[in-house]
Amino acid sequence: MDFEVIAHDPSSGARRGRFVTSHSTVETPVFMPVGTQATVKSLSPDELKDLGARIILGNTYHLYLRPGSERVSRLGGLHSFMGWDGSILTDSGGFQVFSLARINKIEEDGVVFQSHIDGSRHMIRPETSMEIQMHLGSDIAMCFDECTTYPVAYEYARESMERTVRWARRCKDAHTREDQALFGIVQGSVFMDLREACLEKLVEIGFDGYALGSLSVGESKEQMLEVLETMAPRLPASHPRYLMGVGTPEDLVEGVRLGVDMFDCVMPTRNARNGMLFTSWGSIQIKNSGYAEDRNPIEPGCTCYTCRHFSRAYLRHLFMARELLAYRLNTIHNLHYYLNLMAGMRKAIEQGRFEEWRKEFYAVRSGDY
């Protein structure tokens, strides 16, 4: 995968880059909307494109269980199946196996678990994860890893990290698809020596990009930031750096400041479906009765389809009446907020004024602006 850094911010680790897949050119830092089951919930591919998304995330675990990765392969691959001509990154299945399924056994060979859909028994080995992701035909595949929760004992975190490294080796060996990049995932929980040891071994194996896993899994904001501050700058500068499953708008800003290039998170989409909408000054709950006759858009000045056409009063009505359109209009706004936030940071880095941009970002949120 072609990756180039085209600008560095002079006073932070922030960097402005670009990578090219066989489906699209992706400008970084980038936020990837989550399309778990071959759809970013409630949106059409056209809407995603209009929002400026050029890469989305698909979940290996979900697609393996339903509709099945071999089926997707027979149907021409994930892009064709879901009608999305941009890029796709698939996760390894690890996180969902550990968070959604009922784990029966973690062993050297792989993980035995029961489906959250029908209780059926499955085993995913590193080689299985590669096979599934090659069937799906994503542009970027992720190594199969164990995602530790927080808190975790040092000794377990070490064993788990070492197994994840051995699995990464097996993933690299099993991965043969040349039109698909493969990223390694740095584990080690909040223990910096484990994170560093993991990174060193992954770099030895050699991947197209490097990700930080198991963050935002229960540790404090300070602990997450500490791992990020220590590790993000050490991820190879020549390759994309990906902070998995994170996070709030503030998390994205801090990640970018420390040199992260890629993010994904369900927060904008899931919160939208729960009526929580993002604005520059913080988030609002659309169900609040104060919005019942509010003719303003969610955020005055916002250029998203929802804000250009509908009032808070209408969005509140749709949400209270549990109308399907509510979920879509809210999702459009929240994803616009996230993608626009990233676009703002990209521009600020290009202009060498990221730190200034960041101060304004926080000032608006604290009401000092």
Next chain:
Amino acid sequence: MDFEVIAHDPSSGARRGRFVTSHSTVETPVFMPVGTQATVKSLSPDELKDLGARIILGNTYHLYLRPGSERVSRLGGLHSFMGWDGSILTDSGGFQVFSLARINKIEEDGVVFQSHIDGSRHMIRPETSMEIQMHLGSDIAMCFDECTTYPVAYEYARESMERTVRWARRCKDAHTREDQALFGIVQGSVFMDLREACLEKLVEIGFDGYALGSLSVGESKEQMLEVLETMAPRLPASHPRYLMGVGTPEDLVEGVRLGVDMFDCVMPTRNARNGMLFTSWGSIQIKNSGYAEDRNPIEPGCTCYTCRHFSRAYLRHLFMARELLAYRLNTIHNLHYYLNLMAGMRKAIEQGRFEEWRKEFYAVRSGDY
């Protein structure tokens, strides 16, 4: 309301017309998608427009209860509230009061009932229905009527019809909004003398259009057709004729043949959400396992957004996974089918070949084509 008939089919009662409201020109015969709670479920106003809809139906009963018609009025009326710049017809609330709410009392003055949302007690009088619809600001309002079920005793049907006529008189007196048309509703169940008596009295009062109510409420297809065959041609030819809440594609074709100009029904939208999709040869259940790897669109040759972009396999996956996008894509297809069916009939009438068109319609459905 301006209404003109621009073509008559030579060998049937079918007619091609046009009416103009302050929001749009509507070509008839027309099908009106149902937008119960200020939204045609799952669709944006843009999508409705792209589908060719120029008039939709809103439900007075639902909007009165939530968000409240005075609130809608303060927010600029229903068009502005929901971002729809085409025409809107509102029903009278009668049908929903009688089908959804718990009726406490039907009396000369009006109906006392309990909300299906929170059990709260309300009374709707003919004057209330007019006030609500004038607040909503629809282009066409309907008289408040009692919708009888089937079967119903002759004596009750007669009393009910006579009350409906008295209510129609009160509606006409209470209705003062000049930018809103008012239609009368012919009741009388399957009893032709009652239907005719009702019509005669409504014409005496004088309305902008005339509707047939309480059809497709439990009577047989033959009984419905009998009422339709007797009554549709007798509705004043100079005014729009509206068959309420009907029906299947076949019902629309028979209605048009008998001179009906307007239709509405939840069938295309509700069935879409249940995975039942319309095609020219009949309907299909998208959940059938036979579609799991079917790369065809719902109907080959269909020009709707869904059929141009997605396979049956993908639509089945979305439906099985209960993804929100399923309901939207299915709704788009089904409404396209209905609106396209009407467009086909309009063209056939213009060309004086409606009967030929109708034969082909049935031939395709019986597999003889």
